[in-house]
Amino acid sequence: MKASNPFSHLKNPWVSALTGGILSLLAFGFGQSFEISKNLEIFSTLMRELDTYYVDPISPGTLTESAIGSMLESLDPYTSFIPESEIENHRMTTTGQYGGLGAVVRKFGRYVTIVEPYEDTPAQTAGLQPGDKMAKVNGKSVVDLNTDDVVKLLRGAPGTAVQLELIRPGEEKPILVNVVRQEIRMKNVSYYGMLNSKTGFIKLGGFTPNAGLDVRNAMQDLKKANPNIESLVLDLRGNPGGLLREAISVVNNFAARGELVVTTKGKVTEWNKAYRTLGEPLDTEIRLAVLVDRRSASASEIVSGTIQDLDRGVVIGQRTFGKGLVQSTRMLVYNTQLKVTTSKYYIPSGRCIQALDYSNRDATGKVKTIPDSLRKSFKTKIGRLVKDGAGVQPDLPLPSPKMSKILVALVQKDLIFEFANQYFRQNPRLVDTAAFDVDANIYGQFIDFLKDKDYGYETESEKALNAFKETAVRERYFDRISAEYEQLLTKKKSVKRKDLSMFQSEISRYLRMEIVSRYGYRRARIRSSLFDDPMVVQALLVLQDEKRYQSILSPQFTIPDALEVDEGTTDEDLLPEIE
Numbered sequence: 115m116k117a118s119n120p121f122s123h124l125k126n127p128w129v130s131a132l133t134g135g136i137l138s139l140l141a142f143g144f145g146q147s148f149e150i151s152k153n154l155e156i157f158s159t160l161m162r163e164l165d166t167y168y169v170d171p172i173s174p175g176t177l178t179e180s181a182i183g184s185m186l187e188s189l190d191p192y193t194s195f196i197p198e199s200e201i202e203n204h205r206m207t208t209t210g211q212y213g214g215l216g217a218v219v220r221k222f223g224r225y226v227t228i229v230e231p232y233e234d235t236p237a238q239t240a241g242l243q244p245g246d247k248m249a250k251v252n253g254k255s256v257v258d259l260n261t262d263d264v265v266k267l268l269r270g271a272p273g274t275a276v277q278l279e280l281i282r283p284g285e286e287k288p289i290l291v292n293v294v295r296q297e298i299r300m301k302n303v304s305y306y307g308m309l310n311s312k313t314g315f316i317k318l319g320g321f322t323p324n325a326g327l328d329v330r331n332a333m334q335d336l337k338k339a340n341p342n343i344e345s346l347v348l349d350l351r352g353n354p355g356g357l358l359r360e361a362i363s364v365v366n367n368f369a370a371r372g373e374l375v376v377t378t379k380g381k382v383t384e385w386n387k388a389y390r391t392l393g394e395p396l397d398t399e400i401r402l403a404v405l406v407d408r409r410s411a412s413a414s415e416i417v418s419g420t421i422q423d424l425d426r427g428v429v430i431g432q433r434t435f436g437k438g439l440v441q442s443t444r445m446l447v448y449n450t451q452l453k454v455t456t457s458k459y460y461i462p463s464g465r466c467i468q469a470l471d472y473s474n475r476d477a478t479g480k481v482k483t484i485p486d487s488l489r490k491s492f493k494t495k496i497g498r499l500v501k502d503g504a505g506v507q508p509d510l511p512l513p514s515p516k517m518s519k520i521l522v523a524l525v526q527k528d529l530i531f532e533f534a535n536q537y538f539r540q541n542p543r544l545v546d547t548a549a550f551d552v553d554a555n556i557y558g559q560f561i562d563f564l565k566d567k568d569y570g571y572e573t574e575s576e577k578a579l580n581a582f583k584e585t586a587v588r589e590r591y592f593d594r595i596s597a598e599y600e601q602l603l604t605k606k607k608s609v610k611r612k613d614l615s616m617f618q619s620e621i622s623r624y625l626r627m628e629i630v631s632r633y634g635y636r637r638a639r640i641r642s643s644l645f646d647d648p649m650v651v652q653a654l655l656v657l658q659d660e661k662r663y664q665s666i667l668s669p670q671f672t673i674p675d676a677l678e679v680d681e682g683t684t685d686e687d688l689l690p691e692i693e
Contacts, residue, residue, distance in 0.1 A: 193441070215237040313347065412437045415506050550630050
């Protein structure tokens with residue numbers, strides 16, 4: 115059967131002629147408009163010819179989406195077409211809300227599996243556990259389906275029920291669970307608490323509606339419970355951004371009313387606008403440290419960059435992503451939408467932190483970074499020098515904490531995940547997640563758990579050895595050195611077997627974070643990670659030393675200009691993705 119063709123009405127020659135005539139009249143004398151009209155007519159003619167003559171039936175919708183995707187790919191990664199089928203996902207991204215269960219899921223082998231239920235959601239209420247494998251949803255087998263297809267079945271109108279058939283490790287028979295969907299709102303503030311008697315901590319994970327209010331409420335709670343609080347760590351690591359207005363609202367908590375936060379400038383000059391803080395601040399005096407990394411982007415960069423430009427706090431960590439572009443959503447026909455980059459934004463000093471110039475590509479199509487020679491200098495409110503064109507460079511740059519190869523292998527092969535699930539089944543009650551640590555006994559259990567597991571990984575030195583062997587074989591030297599090569603390889607493998615002992619402290623830290631999340635969810639995971647987090651430790655040192663803090667925020671201080679290239683794997687890379 116021939117696929118349905120939404121352009122079939124154009125087969126009428128009178129319609130085609132009339133359409134062509136109207137397009138020609140509209141295009142006459144309008145320069146760029148003529149080019150647009152001409153190419154639209156070429157496209158519609160091409161689609162008609164394909165539909166009529168191509169050997170197999172075509173899907174006009176699929177072809178059109180493919181053509182649109184290729185066209186927009188030539189612009190920037192943030193300009194995208196949103197078909198009707200993806201409108202709900204887009205709404206969830208921008209609002210942080212969706213109808214569903216409230217859980218992180220991921221594909222393990224043939225099964226989409228519960229990775230992490232959220233606290234105070236239907237998933238938690240129904241008793242879903244990390245490691246539960248979904249066999250059926252509403253009686254339909256979901257084995258071998260991809261994650262997106264299963265998630266579509268799990269989501270739905272709040273108040274409706276969904277039945278899950280789960281395979282739970284340790285249970286002989288599948289478990290049937292009925293879950294009533296609710297409106298799930300992703301939390302902007304995933305954790306807040308005190309690092310010590312005078313320093314608070316707020317983890318801001320997103321900029322969906324009410325992010326500014328969520329930060330304010332968290333800060334007010336901290337102040338109420340801790341009247342002697344003197345400083346605050348605002349953690350924006352791994353925060354990809356979100357709504358512009360919420361970035362302004364977050365800044366407004368710490369900056370006086372009327373402060374310029376961001377200015378947007380684009381092709382449509384009527385849309386250019388300067389945004390200022392409008393409300394009364396919560397606290398303009400508390401010492402503030404903002405943590406950022408290479409995954410802090412967009413709204414996170416507006417907040418951290420504005421705090422830096424206003425000299426309101428100290429920015430600590432790695433150079434941020436460098437996204438200085440603003441997108442707007444435009445309604446199209448047939449319930450589709452276009453998310454389009456409409457402007458660049460400029461923070462109070464006047465700089466734009468956009469790192470890539472999408473209008474400037476090399477011969478292979480690769481986007482070029484803005485060269486150092488073209489980066490301009492600007493001044494913060496008190497006169498510190500800052501530069502544009504490369505994200506927000508921290509006042510206090512720190513190396514990204516890299517994970518050992520063995521830890522990356524253990525996490526990526528889901529062995530720490532599986533051990534934490536086993537530990538939870540064997541120890542259903544953990545009294546105090548804040549005091550829990552992985553002692554020698556628990557680590558010994560983990561070693562025993564690994565005895566029949568594959569956690570092989572290749573080190574850099576092994577890669578070098580393999581490359582050396584290939585070169586030696588090619589040059590016909592290997593036969594004469596093969597014995598020495600095998601001895602070196604054997605010795606390397608012997609040393610590698612000791613990695614579980616050598617990196618015990620690092621592995622134990624991640625085990626601790628994973629285990630406590632089974633009892634206290636993401637909030638417990640974050641809290642458990644803080645007290646031996648190198649960036650948090652450094653922030654505490656700065657905040658507790660008022661003289662050093664003030665020296666960083668003085669005109670004499672030079673913000674480092676070194677552009678750090680981050681390689682390797684970090685904590686944020688290994689956190690589970692959000693459903």
